[in-house]
Amino acid sequence: MIPRKLASELHYRLSQAVPAVVLLGPRQVGKTTLARQIAASWPQGAVYLDLELPSDRRRLDDAEAYLRAQAPRLVVIDEIHRAPELFAVLRGLIDERRAAGQRFGHFLLLGSAALDLMRQSRETLAGRVAYLDMAPVGADEAADASLPIDQLWQRGGFPDSLLAADDALSFSWRQDFIRSYLERDVPMFAPRMPAETLGRLWTMLAHQQGGLLNQAQLAGSLGVSAPTVARYVDLLSDLHLVRRLMPWSANVGKRLVKSPKVYVRDSGLVHALLGLSTLDDVLGHPVAGSSYEGMVIETLIRQLPAGDRAWFYRTHEGAEIDLLVERGGRPVMAIEVKRSTAPSPDRGFGLACDDLGVAQRWVVYPGSETFPLRQGAQATGLLDLIARITDRA
Structure with a gap:
């Protein structure tokens, strides 16, 4: 336990x-x-x-x-x-x-x-x-239990999946979990909502992990209306299965993206929805980077002190911050996520931080060392950034 x-x-x-x-x-x-x-x-x-x-x-x-x-x-x-x-x-x-x-x-x-x-x-x-x-097991809890972060990333944070005897049992548990939600919970919470269609949407969101919510595009693929897609996403959000990360919308004199980004909140469910049963499967799939980003963002949002708010920032000109932390009405921390052992912030990250005047600029990567990068950023591991955030709380 x-x-x-x-x-x-x-x-x-x-x-x-x-x-x-x-x-x-x-x-x-x-x-x-x-x-x-x-x-x-x-x-x-x-x-x-x-x-x-x-x-x-x-x-x-x-x-x-x-x-x-x-x-x-x-x-x-x-x-x-x-x-x-x-x-x-x-x-x-x-x-x-x-x-x-x-x-x-x-x-x-x-x-x-x-x-x-x-x-x-x-x-x-x-x-x-x-x-x-109550969210699935986080990176700090997994580390305290001497579990590798890559195991948490691959299997997700539901305890029965995370602690399964092997990858095959973990994958089977997640498949059964998804099936149970669609066959049991959806009819209970939304009796008029077709579970099969919701399952297809859930899988589409996994394929587009961390992408902008385009209700019209999803509606066209599913053969339903855009308001219907909105109701489906509302339900998945209400059941704590999907997170809508809203865009920062203050007046900064830039043309800002206004659509939310959508994440399947548990990385293990992302991988199960896409049929990825092993870590090698995940690493070889195009979703690897956005799946890792989703795990990091979900973990960090849970660590924020009361009163802090989480956003993302993106302009039509290409300036972007994966996770922007606001305190007291102003942005105080910018975080970019890179699934690379040699991380380097994108030029758009530096431009976005300059736009907003953010001094704390972090690039989270799978390593454990902290070292300076260009554009005033520092590379750091996820556990180190969690410690910094919680020490400040």
Whole structure:
């Protein structure tokens, strides 16, 4: 088992900050494992309910009475999106516990669909709930577990895939994961959305990893309308499977690209969607560079301190920054990603940094040394840049 860094933040939120926490993330990312760890060590004791189990759902036939009887224990409810009617019950119970002197640690709610859960919970639990996103294993967590970054890149960060006994088992797990989402989750969250078409779109996005979102082009390939493609991408984003990285849009006197870039968030899923089962397969495929870029960007975005925002920057004249970090309304860090042991920043990277007046210019590459490059940039390894970002937080 890989220790997850989110554990300390989750424990703090429940024990010191709020009555309830909604833990969001894709299936099989480790939410249940983390929740069970928290529950096992909770001072007042805990009860765990999985709403996919008929037996646990029957325990909630009279949800108000059952949940009231659990006080002061922590109640963990997995797959909460299957019973949205519970949110109204939880509001009253939280207020009751507060009145009895229990301010924190009432409920831990787990779910996969961010937008639905956040909308439902905000309507009834305003001021009573915090939200935490749980992503697949990151590069820093893999390094702490003595796992090579290339293994993380190839297999992705879902624990069962990352820790599989061999590449074949890892690849099979990811294929089953993709099939399960298309056959089970899509009909549940979007019953009118054809799973086969969504699967084709998911594969197209993997082929175009890190490319600009061109809804008209994708719509033409799929034989659907551009608004339909937008809804499909919305769903994949809501399920934490795809990230839309928005373009920096401040007035800098340049003609800026306005379309978002789209990444399949887990590199292992990129490779499974493209049928790449080994590291040699990945290295020999045109997607290698953009797949590595996606892994680095996804990892770094997760490390940013609260209040920092992530963008990309591109002008029609060719100036470009893969990842632009904004703090306090101004850009403070520019990052380019190169899957090369001898990295060199593109001329457009220097022009973009000059446009925005960014002093911190980093080029992330697969090595571990830090050394100066042209255009005021420095080459650095991913783990080193993570350390710099977290030290600054």
